[in-house]
Amino acid sequence: MGGLIVRYCRESDYLLTFNQNNGFFLRMGKGGKDPFYNALGPELLDISITNYCARNCGFCYRASHVGGLHMAHEDYEAVMGQARKLGVLQVALGGGNPNEHPEFVRILETTRRHNIVPSYTTNGQGMTAEIYEATKKYCGALAVSWYPPYADAREVVRQAGIHKIKTNVHFMLSLETIPEAVDLLDNESEFLEKINAVVFLNYKPVHSSRDLCLTDGPETRRFFESVKKTSACKIGFDSCMVSYLTLLGDDLERETVDFCEAGRFSAFVSEDMRFYPCSFLKDMSEGVDLGAVSLGDAWRDGAEFQKMRGRLKARGVQEHPIEACGTCSDYDFCRGGCQIFDVNRCRPGASMAGSPAPAAGLGAADGPGPDPRAAL
Numbered sequence: 407m408g409g410l411i412v413r414y415c416r417e418s419d420y421l422l423t424f425n426q427n428n429g430f431f432l433r434m435g436k437g438g439k440d441p442f443y444n445a446l447g448p449e450l451l452d453i454s455i456t457n458y459c460a461r462n463c464g465f466c467y468r469a470s471h472v473g474g475l476h477m478a479h480e481d482y483e484a485v486m487g488q489a490r491k492l493g494v495l496q497v498a499l500g501g502g503n504p505n506e507h508p509e510f511v512r513i514l515e516t517t518r519r520h521n522i523v524p525s526y527t528t529n530g531q532g533m534t535a536e537i538y539e540a541t542k543k544y545c546g547a548l549a550v551s552w553y554p555p556y557a558d559a560r561e562v563v564r565q566a567g568i569h570k571i572k573t574n575v576h577f578m579l580s581l582e583t584i585p586e587a588v589d590l591l592d593n594e595s596e597f598l599e600k601i602n603a604v605v606f607l608n609y610k611p612v613h614s615s616r617d618l619c620l621t622d623g624p625e626t627r628r629f630f631e632s633v634k635k636t637s638a639c640k641i642g643f644d645s646c647m648v649s650y651l652t653l654l655g656d657d658l659e660r661e662t663v664d665f666c667e668a669g670r671f672s673a674f675v676s677e678d679m680r681f682y683p684c685s686f687l688k689d690m691s692e693g694v695d696l697g698a699v700s701l702g703d704a705w706r707d708g709a710e711f712q713k714m715r716g717r718l719k720a721r722g723v724q725e726h727p728i729e730a731c732g733t734c735s736d737y738d739f740c741r742g743g744c745q746i747f748d749v750n751r752c753r754p755g756a757s758m759a760g761s762p763a764p765a766a767g768l769g770a771a772d773g774p775g776p777d778p779r780a781a782l
């Protein structure tokens with residue numbers, strides 16, 4: 407399907423390796439020092455190709471709906487042409503439900519034609535034989551969202567198995583869903599053996615209640631015990647979980663983890679051709695109009711991109727600063743967690759009364775954290 411890319415990123419003085427066949431990725435800074443960002447452009451683009459979705463989930467951070475806009479193919483082609491020149495390696499297609507874009511297969515083909523590897527996340531609806539075949543031919547991996555009722559997701563995993571497609575389950579973790587996460591990890595090993603990984607995504611209250619945000623309480627501690635015991639498949643986390651990953655202690659390979667990559671190595675393009683450091687900013691800020699500014703110029707000079715990098719570089723400048731970050735010995739690992747949403751483990755009020763003492767060396771002011779590709 408593809409090849410091995412080894413690249414020296416001159417503008418930022420680091421080396422990367424990416425295997426297009428199996429997704430293996432490695433980034434190496436000079437003298438063992440991690441690079442802060444890629445000055446030329448993102449390594450990974452999240453692209454919402456449609457805001458169409460028929461599921462009406464109350465927690466949807468994009469409030470996707472059946473009248474959702476589809477990105478025009480010519481716009482997608484233009485983004486791919488610029489992305490290729492900037493060295494983008496991978497595209498994560500989302501929405502909405504991306505596979506219900508009327509030109510979805512053509513979009514996958516277009517991506518590969520630009521030597522970029524696509525993957526996508528489906529809610530399980532609208533999958534067809536043609537889409538499974540195109541997925542096998544063009545994609546690195548397929549992800550299916552794990553929301554009740556689970557029949558659609560289970561069917562996607564079954565079909566993906568028949569087509570030999572690498573499949574992940576994406577599980578949005580909130581105070582409401584955490585018992586289901588424990589149940590999945592503890593009681594579904596036969597199902598987990600059929601997939602590559604479960605990737606847990608930290609809940610963000612964009613169009614939904616703040617009361618569902620994770621806290622550092624007994625349920626979360628119980629969840630991480632289940633994570634440690636799971637061997638039927640890999641476990642991953644999005645970088646938005648970074649402040650919670652300290653709870654894994656020595657069971658976490660810290661080299662597999664990076665703090666928030668928004669505006670550093672990844673960025674988001676919306677279906678209406680606006681460009682943001684991360685997809686969760688879509689309904690909170692204006693983004694850059696890609697009809698007027700190129701992808702490369704927006705990445706380099708866009709105010710939101712520069713602001714995001716500034717926040718990730720220095721303590722105490724987040725949207726919701728956390729006092730404990732000021733003296734946290736894990737700051738270099740976590741960088742204060744999410745810079746936009748008040749969803750981090752060490753925020754005031756997130757530590758529940760009655761929760762057990764932190765693991766040795768992992769105090770509230772002693773945190774740590776990862777990236778969407780963090781894995782155990």
Ligand code: SF4
Nearest residue numbers: 646666668684686744
């Ligand atoms: S800014 Fe926050 S929501 Fe966006 S990718 Fe970073 S951690 Fe996640």
Ligand code: SF4
Nearest residue numbers: 731734740752773774
């Ligand atoms: S206190 Fe440490 S672990 Fe907690 S959010 Fe700040 S840097 Fe991260």
